[in-house]
Amino acid sequence: MFPYEQGFPVKAPELERQIGLEVYATSTEGVGGRIRQLLGDFSVREVLLDGSKAPLEPPRGPVGGRGSFLLCSLVKEGMDTLEAVRRLVKALGIPDGLISFAGLKDARAKTAQFLTVRGARPEILSQLGIRGLYVIPLCFRTEPLGPGELAANEFDITIRTIELARGAVLGRLDAVLSELAEFGGLPNFFGHQRFGTARPITHLVGRELVRGNVKKAVELFLTYAGPGEGPRTIEARSYLADTWDLKGFLSLLPRGLYYEHAMAKHLLEKPGDFHGALRLLPLRLRRLFVxxxxxxxxxxxxxxxxxxxxxxxEARPGDWLIELDERGLPTSRAIKVISTSKTGKGLVLALPLPGFRQELSSGAQGEVEKTILEEEGVRPEDFKVRVMPELASPGWLRPALVKPDMLRAPEVFDDELNPGHRALRLCFRLPRGSYATVLLREIMKPEDVLKAGF
Known part of the structure; x- marks a missing residue:
C-alpha cells in the first residue's frame, strides 16, 4: 500500500525543492542569518583514514617519503576543486590525469584538501603563485590518492546577521539538535553545492544525458540562466536561448565562463556536433552531471x-540495510530486509542512487522509488548512458542518516560586521560525502537560500 504524504509545519524553499530537498527533519523555528559573508566564515579541512588533517600551513622539515606521487595539501578559496585543478594543470603544463584528489570542495569557502601530483617537484609546487590557491608539499608516496582514503571533513562555520538574542539562538540550536537526535540523526541529503545554488544545473544536464538527449544537454548547459548569476551572463544565456546566435552569444558572454566559450566556438566551427562540444568538458565534470x-x-x-x-x-520489509566499518563509514556489504527491524549494531538504513547495477528498494519504499523514476521518465538501465558510455554509472547505496560530531561548544557573540546582530560559530565533523549545508538548513531554516549564502 502506498503511504500517505504528511503535512510539515516548515516548508522548504522552492530553490531547494528543485534539487530534491523537499522537507525538513525538524519543526523548530530556525535562527535565520547568513553564511559566507566572508570566505573565512566557511572553512573545511579534509581528514584521511589515518587521522591526518589537511594542513593550512607548511610543516617544518624537508619533504620525505618515497615514490613518484607527491602528496600535497591544496589550500584554496573562491574556486571549486575542478577549477583549482584546471589552474594547476595549466601552470604546470601537465595532463590533468596526473592529479588525483579524494573529494570535491565548494568554491565559496576556505578549504584545505589532499591531492597527489605524479612526478612533481616540491620546490616548484610550493612556488606556483596562482591567485586564490597555494600548494603545500607533504611527502612522496607510491600510489595516487583515492576517494576511499577520505574519512571525514571538519567544518568551522560562522552564521552572521542573526536577529535573535544570545539566549534565543542557543535555545533554538539546542532544540534542533535534540529533534535530530530523536529523529535518529541528520537526513543524509546531498547538499546545495552538489547541484550549484547560483545555477542549479548539473542534475538537469545529467538527466538529459541519461535520457539520451546530448543536444538538449548542451543547450541546457549553455542557455540555462541561474538565479544567482550576474546580469551580463543572464543576458547572454537568454539571448542564445531565443536566437541560437552563437557569435552574438560569444560577444555577450563574460570572459570567465571558460567552458561556455569553448563549447560555443566548437559549435561555430562544427555545427551540430553536440557530442564533440560536450566532450570539451573534462571527464570529471561530465561524470559529475550524471x-x-x-x-x-x-x-x-x-x-x-x-x-x-x-x-x-528502522527498516521495513523491502528496505536496504548497509554495513558500516569500525570508523562508521559505509561498506559494500548490504542486505534487503524481509521483516521490520531496528537499525544499529553496524547496520543502517540505505537508499539507492539508481544505476544500471543497483537494485531498487522493495515494499513501500520501492513504490516511492518506482513512482519517482516513472515521473522522471528514466529506468535504472538508462544509466549505461549509451550516448556517451564513459559516463555510465552502476549506482550504489547511501546511508539515509548521518550523525554530526560536534567538535566544540557553539559560540554566540556580537556580530562585528553587522552591528546589532549576533553570530553563531559551529565546529563539527561529518563523514565523507555528507554536507554541512544540510545541517545548516535545519538550524537556520532560510526563507531565501541565495540571500542566506547557501
Whole structure:
C-alpha cells in the first residue's frame, strides 16, 4: 500500500525543492542569518583514514617519503576543486590525469584538501603563485590518492546577521539538535553545492544525458540562466536561448565562463556536433552531471520517505540495510530486509542512487522509488548512458542518516560586521560525502537560500 504524504509545519524553499530537498527533519523555528559573508566564515579541512588533517600551513622539515606521487595539501578559496585543478594543470603544463584528489570542495569557502601530483617537484609546487590557491608539499608516496582514503571533513562555520538574542539562538540550536537526535540523526541529503545554488544545473544536464538527449544537454548547459548569476551572463544565456546566435552569444558572454566559450566556438566551427562540444568538458565534470542526477533522485527518494512518515532509524520489509566499518563509514556489504527491524549494531538504513547495477528498494519504499523514476521518465538501465558510455554509472547505496560530531561548544557573540546582530560559530565533523549545508538548513531554516549564502 502506498503511504500517505504528511503535512510539515516548515516548508522548504522552492530553490531547494528543485534539487530534491523537499522537507525538513525538524519543526523548530530556525535562527535565520547568513553564511559566507566572508570566505573565512566557511572553512573545511579534509581528514584521511589515518587521522591526518589537511594542513593550512607548511610543516617544518624537508619533504620525505618515497615514490613518484607527491602528496600535497591544496589550500584554496573562491574556486571549486575542478577549477583549482584546471589552474594547476595549466601552470604546470601537465595532463590533468596526473592529479588525483579524494573529494570535491565548494568554491565559496576556505578549504584545505589532499591531492597527489605524479612526478612533481616540491620546490616548484610550493612556488606556483596562482591567485586564490597555494600548494603545500607533504611527502612522496607510491600510489595516487583515492576517494576511499577520505574519512571525514571538519567544518568551522560562522552564521552572521542573526536577529535573535544570545539566549534565543542557543535555545533554538539546542532544540534542533535534540529533534535530530530523536529523529535518529541528520537526513543524509546531498547538499546545495552538489547541484550549484547560483545555477542549479548539473542534475538537469545529467538527466538529459541519461535520457539520451546530448543536444538538449548542451543547450541546457549553455542557455540555462541561474538565479544567482550576474546580469551580463543572464543576458547572454537568454539571448542564445531565443536566437541560437552563437557569435552574438560569444560577444555577450563574460570572459570567465571558460567552458561556455569553448563549447560555443566548437559549435561555430562544427555545427551540430553536440557530442564533440560536450566532450570539451573534462571527464570529471561530465561524470559529475550524471552523479548529480543520481543525487537528485536520492534526495527525492529520501524526501518522500520522510514526508510519508516512513522511519529512517528502522527498516521495513523491502528496505536496504548497509554495513558500516569500525570508523562508521559505509561498506559494500548490504542486505534487503524481509521483516521490520531496528537499525544499529553496524547496520543502517540505505537508499539507492539508481544505476544500471543497483537494485531498487522493495515494499513501500520501492513504490516511492518506482513512482519517482516513472515521473522522471528514466529506468535504472538508462544509466549505461549509451550516448556517451564513459559516463555510465552502476549506482550504489547511501546511508539515509548521518550523525554530526560536534567538535566544540557553539559560540554566540556580537556580530562585528553587522552591528546589532549576533553570530553563531559551529565546529563539527561529518563523514565523507555528507554536507554541512544540510545541517545548516535545519538550524537556520532560510526563507531565501541565495540571500542566506547557501
Amino acid at each position: 552523479h548529480a542526477y543520481q543525487a537528485y533522485l536520492f534526495n527525492r527518494f529520501l524526501s518522500k520517505r520522510i514526508a510519508y512518515g516512513l522511519p529512517l532509524a
